[in-house]
Amino acid sequence: MSVLDSKIPEGPLEEKWINYKNNINLVNPANKRNIDIIVIGTGLAGGSAAATLAELGYNVKTFCYQDSPRRAHSIAAQGGINAAKNYQGDGDSNYRLFYDTVKGGDYRSREANVYRLAEVSGNIIDQCVAQGVPFAREYGGMLDNRSFGGVLVSRTFYAKGQTGQQLLLGAYSAMNRQINRGKIQAFNRHEMMDVVLVGGKARGIIARDMVTGAIERHSAHAVVLASGGYGNVFFLSTNAMGSNVMAAWRAHRRGAQFANPCYTQIHPTCIPVSGDHQSKLTLMSESLRNDGRIWVPKKIEDAEAIRAGKKKPTDLSEEERDYYLERRYPAFGNLVPRDVASRAAKERCDAGYGVNKTGEAVYLDFASAIERYGKEKAFTSGHKNPSKEEVVKLGTEVIEAKYGNLFQMYEKIVDQNPYKTPMMIYPAVHYTMGGLWVDYNLQTTIPGCYAAGEANFSDHGANRLGASALMQGLADGYFVLPYTIGDYLSKDIRTGKIPTDTAEFDAAEKDVTDRINKLMNAGGQHSVDHYHKKLGKIMWNKCGMSRNAKELQEAIHEIAELREDFWKNVKVPGSADTKNAELEKAGRVADFLELGELFAKDALHREESCGGHFREEYQTEDGEALRDDENFKYVASWEYTGKPSEAILHKEELVFENIELKTRSYK
Amino acid sequence: MRINKSLNLQIENMKLTLKIWRQENAKAKGKMVDYIIDGIDGDMSFLEMLDVLNEDLVNKGEQPVEFDHDCREGICGACSLQINGEPHGPDKLITTCQLHMRTFKDGDTIVIEPFRATAFPVIKDLIVDRTSFDRIQQAYGYVSVNTSGNTIDANSIPIKKENADDSFNAATCIGCGACVAACKNASAMLFTSAKVSQFALLPQGEVEADRRVLAMVEQMDKEGFGNCTNTGACEIECPKGISLENIARMNREYLKASVK
Ligand SMILES: Cc1cc2nc3c(=O)[nH]c(=O)nc-3n(C[C@H](O)[C@H](O)[C@H](O)COP(=O)(O)OP(=O)(O)OC[C@H]3O[C@@H](n4cnc5c(N)ncnc54)[C@H](O)[C@@H]3O)c2cc1C
Numbered sequence: 038m039s040v041l042d043s044k045i046p047e048g049p050l051e052e053k054w055i056n057y058k059n060n061i062n063l064v065n066p067a068n069k070r071n072i073d074i075i076v077i078g079t080g081l082a083g084g085s086a087a088a089t090l091a092e093l094g095y096n097v098k099t100f101c102y103q104d105s106p107r108r109a110h111s112i113a114a115q116g117g118i119n120a121a122k123n124y125q126g127d128g129d130s131n132y133r134l135f136y137d138t139v140k141g142g143d144y145r146s147r148e149a150n151v152y153r154l155a156e157v158s159g160n161i162i163d164q165c166v167a168q169g170v171p172f173a174r175e176y177g178g179m180l181d182n183r184s185f186g187g188v189l190v191s192r193t194f195y196a197k198g199q200t201g202q203q204l205l206l207g208a209y210s211a212m213n214r215q216i217n218r219g220k221i222q223a224f225n226r227h228e229m230m231d232v233v234l235v236g237g238k239a240r241g242i243i244a245r246d247m248v249t250g251a252i253e254r255h256s257a258h259a260v261v262l263a264s265g266g267y268g269n270v271f272f273l274s275t276n277a278m279g280s281n282v283m284a285a286w287r288a289h290r291r292g293a294q295f296a297n298p299c300y301t302q303i304h305p306t307c308i309p310v311s312g313d314h315q316s317k318l319t320l321m322s323e324s325l326r327n328d329g330r331i332w333v334p335k336k337i338e339d340a341e342a343i344r345a346g347k348k349k350p351t352d353l354s355e356e357e358r359d360y361y362l363e364r365r366y367p368a369f370g371n372l373v374p375r376d377v378a379s380r381a382a383k384e385r386c387d388a389g390y391g392v393n394k395t396g397e398a399v400y401l402d403f404a405s406a407i408e409r410y411g412k413e414k415a416f417t418s419g420h421k422n423p424s425k426e427e428v429v430k431l432g433t434e435v436i437e438a439k440y441g442n443l444f445q446m447y448e449k450i451v452d453q454n455p456y457k458t459p460m461m462i463y464p465a466v467h468y469t470m471g472g473l474w475v476d477y478n479l480q481t482t483i484p485g486c487y488a489a490g491e492a493n494f495s496d497h498g499a500n501r502l503g504a505s506a507l508m509q510g511l512a513d514g515y516f517v518l519p520y521t522i523g524d525y526l527s528k529d530i531r532t533g534k535i536p537t538d539t540a541e542f543d544a545a546e547k548d549v550t551d552r553i554n555k556l557m558n559a560g561g562q563h564s565v566d567h568y569h570k571k572l573g574k575i576m577w578n579k580c581g582m583s584r585n586a587k588e589l590q591e592a593i594h595e596i597a598e599l600r601e602d603f604w605k606n607v608k609v610p611g612s613a614d615t616k617n618a619e620l621e622k623a624g625r626v627a628d629f630l631e632l633g634e635l636f637a638k639d640a641l642h643r644e645e646s647c648g649g650h651f652r653e654e655y656q657t658e659d660g661e662a663l664r665d666d667e668n669f670k671y672v673a674s675w676e677y678t679g680k681p682s683e684a685i686l687h688k689e690e691l692v693f694e695n696i697e698l699k700t701r702s703y704k
Numbered sequence: 705m706r707i708n709k710s711l712n713l714q715i716e717n718m719k720l721t722l723k724i725w726r727q728e729n730a731k732a733k734g735k736m737v738d739y740i741i742d743g744i745d746g747d748m749s750f751l752e753m754l755d756v757l758n759e760d761l762v763n764k765g766e767q768p769v770e771f772d773h774d775c776r777e778g779i780c781g782a783c784s785l786q787i788n789g790e791p792h793g794p795d796k797l798i799t800t801c802q803l804h805m806r807t808f809k810d811g812d813t814i815v816i817e818p819f820r821a822t823a824f825p826v827i828k829d830l831i832v833d834r835t836s837f838d839r840i841q842q843a844y845g846y847v848s849v850n851t852s853g854n855t856i857d858a859n860s861i862p863i864k865k866e867n868a869d870d871s872f873n874a875a876t877c878i879g880c881g882a883c884v885a886a887c888k889n890a891s892a893m894l895f896t897s898a899k900v901s902q903f904a905l906l907p908q909g910e911v912e913a914d915r916r917v918l919a920m921v922e923q924m925d926k927e928g929f930g931n932c933t934n935t936g937a938c939e940i941e942c943p944k945g946i947s948l949e950n951i952a953r954m955n956r957e958y959l960k961a962s963v964k
């Protein structure tokens with residue numbers, strides 16, 4: 038069994054990263070010109086990494102499955118990005134951001150990585166502003182901030198409800214600058230199908246040109262995987278339709294260990310499922326919890342009447358409503374972390390208080406915010422005695438300025454006006470904290486193969502705080518990888534170009550074409566979606582918001598069976614030498630069918646509740662998660678052996694030197 | 705029963721006729737093909753309706769219809785489609801993936817074609833090649849700042865809220881190409897001007913403003929987009945409400961840069 042060496046630098050927490058940077062090997066500019074790097078993914082992590090590496094002088098090739106780098110799913114991030122700038126003067130600091138992130142992650146992340154993240158966070162904002170990212174500003178011309186869940190300061194920078202879009206377009210423009218300089222070659226509509234190892238090191242990839250179907254070889258001295266998260270293993274999630282685990286999973290099969298696959302974030306505020314036709318779920322940003330209050334009826338009769346369409350939410354008086362987050366968690370109220378908010382919604386709905394047809398929805402109500410803002414605005418504009426209508430009108434304008442695009446999105450999907458009637462929301466799969474295991478350098482257990490952004494496991498422990506994924510993606514790409522990769526590549530300056538006409542590339546290409554042929558020639562009974570939906574049901578019912586040993590065991594078994602059936606009976610029409618969406622989906626679902634099994638195995642082995650992982654057997658009397666630091670204070674990193682259920686567990690013990698382990702409390 | 709509020713018509717279990725453009729690849733000749741589809745619910749999105757059709761086609765052993773899509777929430781800009789002659793369909797200020805079937809009624813015939821423009825050649829069925837947009841932005845459509853992080857503090861240059869907001873509004877363009885598809889000249893002025901405006905309105909963008917506008921316009925012309933004759937069709941069909949003011953601003957910027 039190999040020992041996981043996290044390579045955390047020596048020294049006090051605050052000095053680790055500085056010392057590290059002072060002591061690494063550098064590659065001189067002339068040598069960088071002879072070194073090639075492949076970056077899979079052009080989201081915040083991949084886009085920023087590619088731009089920076091190219092700027093340093095390396096030859097970069099980027100790959101993405103969309104028609105343009107600008108469409109990576111980072112584009113969909115709504116609410117904001119954290120940074121410990123302390124512009125609001127409310128007591129923020131690197132340490133506080135570090136502390137909040139470790140605590141929010143339920144003490145299952147690596148201190149050194151998280152501290153580094155907090156340390157570079159301020160720089161990200163400087164960088165993005167310099168690139169022309171139009172963040173929201175106050176009237177005085179300074180940057181504006183909002184609050185996100187799980188913290189008591191205001192450190193989230195935002196661009197209305199389109200923060201991810203603006204940051205990604207920033208990274209994309211940095212890429213464009215390097216494309217224009219000839220330092221980045223962008224391969225769009227290309228899917229990475231495998232990673233190629235030469236002498237134990239990652240030296241290239243096999244990709245499929247999704248338009249012509251051609252299978253291509255690309256070599257490099259290092260490969261960065263920034264391919265996003267795997268939430269689509271649940272079929273329904275807030276991820277894009279094409280989000281997938283293929284790149285990470287192919288690397289896993291070649292020796293990169295997969296860490297904490299069961300840590301999944303189920304986001305509390307998404308638009309509820311409306312029917313079987315549903316293809317994806319839509320997030321309503323967490324920023325809405327700044328102003329929205331979450332409630333269900335106090336009396337079960339009222340909930341029933343609402344479900345039957347006999348009562349409307351606005352018919353219920355204040356006394357008849359149960360603002361259950363404010364009731365249970367007075368200190369954080371509606372801004373408790375996501376895992377806590379999601380479980381609380383499920384608890385109320387399971388108890389029969391749900392408010393839509395399916396019984397799986399709670400209200401997110403803006404009436405008090407509209408009133409508060411309306412009064413404030415009337416007052417500041419010299420209107421000391423405004424009428425109720427005026428207050429509502431003015432307040433609505435404020436809410437519209439803050440969240441207009443989200444409200445519009447909601448109205449288009451649900452066909453109800455959320456300015457007039459409360460939104461209905463329910464938890465949905467949103468983010469995966471688990472991912473490829475990486476050391477402090479972001480290197481996986483394959484030398485030369487790095488993982489960044491949502492694709493790695495490193496910073497969020499068992500639960501991610503809002504607005505921290507954008508921060509992590511950009512930190513990894515702009516500020517971390519450029520250093521750590523250089524240290525590794527300093528040993529490659531004499532290697533020369535990696536040839537692709539070698540036995541290793543031959544073998545990897547053959548594996549890829551065999552697999553495609555197998556998919557094209559399977560039994561032809563059921564569509565790919567048929568299997569994907571079935572897998573999603575198993576995952577949601579048995580590996581979802583709450584889990585228990587019995588169901589997890591069933592899940593492992595059922596997924597293995599489904600996978601076997603898939604390979605025998607899936608139906609992929611058309612040919613492999615052209616654009617073929619069904620074939621693309623089939624390849625992705627095949628990997629999800631393996632990942633799902635490992636996911637369940639990981640969840641089964643972790644006999645504690647922490648963050649997004651809630652085991653029914655391990656809870657306190659009042660239903661809060663019960664962590665077991667004595668036995669589970671480690672990262673579970675899995676080695677592939679051929680069958681996911683037989684993966685080998687490697688443990689990275691987590692050491693907490695700067696934070697005292699406590700039971701998380703948001704009361 | 706679900707009812708379309710404005711039309712007061714049943715929108716559950718609708719039966720529709722779809723006329724869809726099918727084209728094997730870039731070189732093949734395409735044609736319209738008719739499909740009948742049943743059991744469509746008003747709560748489905750337009751793309752979910754196409755999913756149902758494709759599932760049907762796969763089960764029958766036929767080729768599913770290829771179309772671009774990814775986020776399905778109106779932000780990635782991947783989805784396109786000319787629906788009954790309009791880019792992104794009849795509703796305003798939304799993308800095709802946000803269009804819901806409650807906009808249609810039982811018995812309707814819906815014509816679905818790819819976005820049409822010389823600079824957007826068809827790849828397959830309803831998928832077009834929009835890489836010309838990428839190339840326009842590669843022509844100095846950025847601020848030339850190093851990504852090293854060694855820059856000034858983000859708050860050291862105050863920016864007027866109005867300018868920041870206008871810049872943001874221009875920057876919300878999703879690069880979908882509906883403006884081009886809507887224009888009888890297939891002009892890309894709205895798209896290009898949105899990018900030019902985003903930077904023109906910020907102090908960070910000022911330094912390179914001249915080079916940027918000249919290069920981007922030159923690239924736009926090279927890609928084969930048509931001239932702007934101020935019909936305003938682009939603004940009407942743009943899912944993000946990008947305003948024509950941006951075109952005026954770009955023209956001013958261009959003039960300013962060319963006389964220097
Ligand atoms: C709806 C939504 C809202 C969010 N809001 C916020 C927020 O407000 N704040 C916040 O901090 N976080 C938010 N998040 C989380 C955050 O957006 C993501 O975690 C983050 O953007 C992921 O970035 P990434 O670069 O790791 O991956 P992505 O942006 O997902 O990019 C993945 C890239 O990999 C490519 N790729 C994948 N597989 C392959 C393959 N096999 N071959 C080639 N290319 C491949 C894709 O083409 C794409 O370019 C949100 C997430 C969602 C879904």
Ligand code: SF4
Nearest residue numbers: 877878880881883942
């Ligand atoms: S300007 Fe509007 S229509 Fe044109 S690409 Fe941008 S978002 Fe699409």
Ligand code: FES
Nearest residue numbers: 774776781783801
């Ligand atoms: S699919 Fe992303 S905008 Fe429509």
